[in-house]
Amino acid sequence: MGTYDFQHIEKKWQAAWKARRSFVAEPLSDKPKYYALDMFPYPSGAGLHVGHPLGYIATDIVARYKRVQGYNVLHPMGFDSFGLPAEQYAIETGIHPAITTEKNITRYLEQMANLGFHHDPDALLSTAEPGYYKWTQWIFIQLFEHWYDKQAEKARPVSELVELFAANGNHSVKAASSYRKRFSAADWAAMTPAMQSDLLMHYRLAFLADASVNWCPALGTVLANEEVKDGKSERGGHPVERRKMKQWMLRITAYSDRLLADLDQLDWTDSLKAMQTHWIGRSEGAHVEFAVKGSNQTLEVFTTRPDTLFGVTFMVVAPEHPIVKSITTPAQQGEVDQYVVWAANRSEVDRMADTNKTGVFTGGYAINPVNQREVPVWISDYVVISYGTGAIMAVPSGDQRDWEFARKFGIDILQITNEGNMEEGPCDSKDARMINSGFLDGMTGHEAIRAMVQWLEEKGIGQQEITYRQRDVIWSRQRYWGEPTPIVYTPEGVAKAMPISELPLTLPEIDQYKPSPDGLPPLGRAKGWITLPDGSTRDLNTMPGLAGSSWYFLRYVDAASTESFADPAKLAYWLPVDLYVGGTEHAVGHLMYSRFWTKFLYDIGQCPVNEPFKKLVNQGMIQGTSQMMYRHKQTNELVSADLVDNEEEYVQLHVNVSLVRNGVMNVEGFKAWRSQESHVIRLNEQGEFRTVPMVEKMSKSKYNTVDPDEICREFGADTMRMYEMFLGPIDIAKPWNTDGITGVHSFLKRFWNLYVDNDNRLAVTGEEATAEELKLLHQCIKQVQDGIERLAFNTCVPAYMVLVKELTRLGCRKRQVLEPLAVMLSPFAPHISEELWEMLGHPRSILEARFPVLNEEYLREDSIELPVQINGKLRSKVVVPADADDDAVKAIIMADEKVLQWTEGKEVKKFIVVKGRMVNVVA
């Protein structure tokens, strides 16, 4: 038998591919294109572990498969290089984040090269390079210079908005804007430049605003909602509090309805679409104005149930609501102030943990417009300022929360439907009939909603409205390691975009990376950099990590471009991305902003597609399988797990997983690993020391990390690639377990030996293949092709295994079979296939070969063994000719001895033939 020297083969071909530039896509071509994309990684100091490559292997297989099917394939890789870890490291050590990042990238690239990926070297990018972030800044400026026209349903230049204002004020403007007041052309003309600038901020898609932000004191920066999990920062788990600060924001809410509606066109999983749908949170309802008693103010609310207006017995406003100041009566002032302060200081975590309703009465009353009833106005933090108008009309007979609140504070509950018992809880059914509701009485909720909206609109006290849960996103971070915001402030206080010709605005060198002593962000330390010769000053914020990743898939198509972010012709050719693979953790962050930026760039004519990612797959996380050993609490003796009877007497300790194979620990290896300590080790009767597995997150401290480099060294990249795919479906989370890898490895050895003799010389013959051999080959082609198309890579591996086993059994070494087989295996195991391809005498790479074409003819059979069921139970097997028609099949089967035995004396009621599958006789 020959020796499969995978180490030599893999090194050889990795070097050859690099030297020959085998993976460079043709920039433009008449060929059909295929764009296979991975979510690019943040280059962390820990390097890749076996969990990372799962998705990369999947896209690589598809890329190589499409390549041998004749597609022009773009399969790029890059790095999301701005981010907190490198900056924290810089604060601690003084080492510039660029240096750390560069080092980590080098390591990642090495590890990826070891796996033989088809990544295009010309497309390589890093978001922290000025040549890249120049265009991130450019897009930011475009957002700053555009507003959203709701009428035209697209972004338009701010210069056009200024023209509209100058001609007619904002009377004819229907914009996505937080600005509610009306002004005329004369008003506009009378404003100072600073006032005009402030006003335009309410319209720009990138704008400055006073925002209630997630402030993380430990990190010294604000965070986006997506970066906060359970009241703590996603990175680092530090506490987060609410604060009001002036921040850059992006008006993503202008695109909410398009982001929602266009989900329909996408081939994404239901759960992912559901997450985005929920994040956008569209709800239809009505906007209603309540007059405030003894004042000319109004209290505006949003409700999805205008049909319940007659049931309103109180109002609730958020503690931060501006009306609180004026509506509170002197008698209630003390209590209200106390509550407002208490609510403001309450942490997010406490608020979420507490399901008890709290609140106080303001002393003020509002007037219900439908029946002029005076209802008390309360404040409570179960109403949140950021959603709707920050105030609600409370209908305790129709809403669980309002009901609880009314019960707790002894407020009236007025039943308005003919269903439900108000002692037990509210009734929220829209099918119930209305009562106590004036002109709505007798209608169902559905009818009443329409009737009430019409009534409100006629009276001018409300209208139909759509509200979104999605908020505009805060786009500034008080950090160093990010894209500087390309905005300057004139001495008059007018914010201006930098001229495009001056981009990129590169990061200044500073002495330390933490905030300046006077409380400015780190960029505030760059004294010479902040102030410009004309007296203007620079913005000191950087952009969030989301910025660079919101458009990198566009840059890949033309990563070296200096004229524009990418050549329009190339964008038109390559987009959209055909397959995007990555983790589910980006479901509402990265994926939402990428869609937003794509839509914006599409609006302004810079991007040919409205949606960037046609098909998206979330790969499941690979967890670690820790190995635990037992130590006796008293004696400290280490005991083989099968000898442990009473677990209580033992403690479980982590063992390095590389020392354990199939539950048995390498005792010598363990002693070497823990050479400092001496242990009494008790083995079982077989002389083994057994451990027990435990699935948990992969982590260095649990000694359960597996380094892909180590697997490559021991078994080779081809084995590693195939094994990760063999483990199960890519979208399912599963624990890594090295045990089964030998099965895949010995398959590759058998595969190798099919082609070579004992001296590793090619032993392939030119004989004509038999029908049986061709059938086996084409069965495999069918399964592999189908498996890759469905991204069910785990079903491909057994197909190869069966074929190789059968060919070995038959002693088939025929070129006619082995040549297509090598091409077919090349997406999964590129190195070994490439080596054999060369040995088979092909001067050009296997990447230039063609995937074998399936011929169904070879799969046809002369006769079929047909299972026969009688009344649904398997009774017999009968051989019939493949071309027999149903009547012929019936005749053969009814004559079968065993069938006759079963049907004897019974009437045959039905006879069902499923050709090639099954026959069912019903007697």
Add this chain to the structure above:
RNA sequence: GCGGAUGUGGUGAAAUUGGUAGACACGCCAGACUUAGGAUCUGGUGCCUUUGGCAUGGGGGUUCGAGUCCCUUCAUCCGCACCA
């Protein structure tokens, strides 16, 4: 609480989408070659009271036929969460 998924041998899993459930691999058992290796090869391996019967979390239903479709229930995972 709401939303989305997933439940198949000792283990990872497959099942052409309604047609012989458990392919393939690990593990385990037996054997061969050999001498100690985490090697290679061969055979076996869902369960039972074995001419047969029972098995895809549980219970019902549709069907000649259900892992697959419908209803119901339980369990696990993920996401969101006082959203008016």
